[in-house]
Amino acid sequence: MTLAIPADLIARLRRAQRVVVxxxxxxxxxxxxxxxxxxxxxxxxxxxxxxxxSEAGFRANPERVWQWYAWRRQQVLKTSxxxxxxxxxxxxxxxxxxxxxxxxxxxxxxxxxSTEVIELHGCIHRVRCLDQDCGEMDWPEETxxxxxxSCGSLMRPAVVWFGEYLPEQALADAVDAVEHCDLxxxxxxxxxxxxxxxxxxxxxxxxxxxxxxxxxPTPLSAKADFVLTGAAGQxxxxxxxxxxxxx
Ligand code: OAD
Numbered sequence: 001m002t003l004a005i006p007a008d009l010i011a012r013l014r015r016a017q018r019v020v021v022x023x024x025x026x027x028x029x030x031x032x033x034x035x036x037x038x039x040x041x042x043x044x045x046x047x048x049x050x051x052x053x054s055e056a057g058f059r060a061n062p063e064r065v066w067q068w069y070a071w072r073r074q075q076v077l078k079t080s081x082x083x084x085x086x087x088x089x090x091x092x093x094x095x096x097x098x099x100x101x102x103x104x105x106x107x108x109x110x111x112x113x114s115t116e117v118i119e120l121h122g123c124i125h126r127v128r129c130l131d132q133d134c135g136e137m138d139w140p141e142e143t144x145x146x147x148x149x150s151c152g153s154l155m156r157p158a159v160v161w162f163g164e165y166l167p168e169q170a171l172a173d174a175v176d177a178v179e180h181c182d183l184x185x186x187x188x189x190x191x192x193x194x195x196x197x198x199x200x201x202x203x204x205x206x207x208x209x210x211x212x213x214x215x216x217p218t219p220l221s222a223k224a225d226f227v228l229t230g231a232a233g234q235x236x237x238x239x240x241x242x243x244x245x246x247x
Contacts, residue, residue, distance in 0.1 A: 003238040009226050010242050012209050013095075016182040021088055022101040022174075022199055023109070023232075026188020026214060030082040030233040033106055039072060054162045058130065062154055066146040069157040073124045073139060081112035084187070087236035089113035094243065099177035103189060103196050105159045118174050120166050120196055122159035129153035166195065178202050183209045188232050191218040200224070 013019070025035045034041075040049065051057040051064070058065040089112045092098040100109055100117045105124040109117050126136045131153040140147050140155075147155045160166055178184060184203040191197045191212075200210045200220055212224040213235050221227050228235045 003228075003230060003235055005228070005235075005239050005242040006226060009209075009211060010239075011247075012183055013243055014247065016209075017096050018177070018181045018183075019091075019095050019098045020101060020177050020181040020184040020199075020203065020208075021091075021098060021187060022103070022185065022189065022196065023088075023187045024103045024189025024196070026190075027084050027088075027102075027232045028079075028082075028104055028106055028108055029188065030084060030231060031079040031106075031108060033076060033079055033104075033108075039075070044068060044071075050162050053159075055130075055156075055164065058156055058161075062146045062156075065156075069124065069159070070144075076106045076108075076124055079106070079108070081108045082233045084232035084236045085109055085112035085114070087240045090240050091236075091243070092116075094240075099174075099181070101174045101177065101196075101199070103193070118170050118177070120160070120170055120174060122157070122167065124157060124159055126158035127155040128158045130156045171195065174199060175202070178208075179206050181206075181208050183211065185211045185213060186220055186224070187213040187236070189214075189218070191220040 044052065052068045085108050088100065088109065092114055100114050102109055102117060102119055103121050105121050107123055107125050125139050127139055128136045129149045129151060132151045134149055134151055136158045149155050178199045179202065181203055184200055186200045189196065201223065204210045210224045211226040211228065212220050213228045213232055215229060215231055
């Protein structure tokens, strides 16, 4: 089946000087990465999301939360980028400027070769101190139990937990990119979680074309200028092909 990409969308993409792509869990679905809720099965089903992904949950039982993230990270390490991730990396090379904003913590955009990735919800491959601001560090491979930094603080996964603000710099960079773009894609996100869900609407208010790619309708669908219904791993390669063909 050939996916029809609207000629008007390709024309706008060719004219665009600054493009923003925002992705959510859907872009990694075809890589086999379970969403937070899907992952909460088996052994972990007995715990509430807040017990596994909040500061209070970590302070109450650091070992349990550390083991949950170590396990999730192992799941992520077994996966690879899919054609959707690779198509976005290609698109970035062919456009004057593309900023990628992701809500995912899996690092698969970077693994596919994308650069300038803004991680709104942090990254599962990094850690930071629970009680001090010592900056982020790589996940310590050799540790089986909760590590302690030289400052004395326990180390926690560098991901955004329930009840936490998004990383200030990442959010500021994302808003800046969105406010200055001509065209914005919203891909594989349910458009339910704020403030990320607000970003395509901000782009639109600033005059940008908004394109949604998702197999299912979301609250953004009625407002987007273009809706490409389908899996990101199919739609994005078709889009890059259409863009690359001679006009
Ligand atoms: P969700 O799990 O809420 O939504 C995933 C979206 O991907 C849905 O709209 C699906 O229809 C769509 N989808 C599924 N398969 C797809 C495919 N193959 N191609 C394209 N789209 C597909 O994920 P997010 O919107 O990312 O927050 O959720 C946002 C945040 O809520 C997450 O980052 C997480 C969660 O709580 C934190 O961890 C802070």
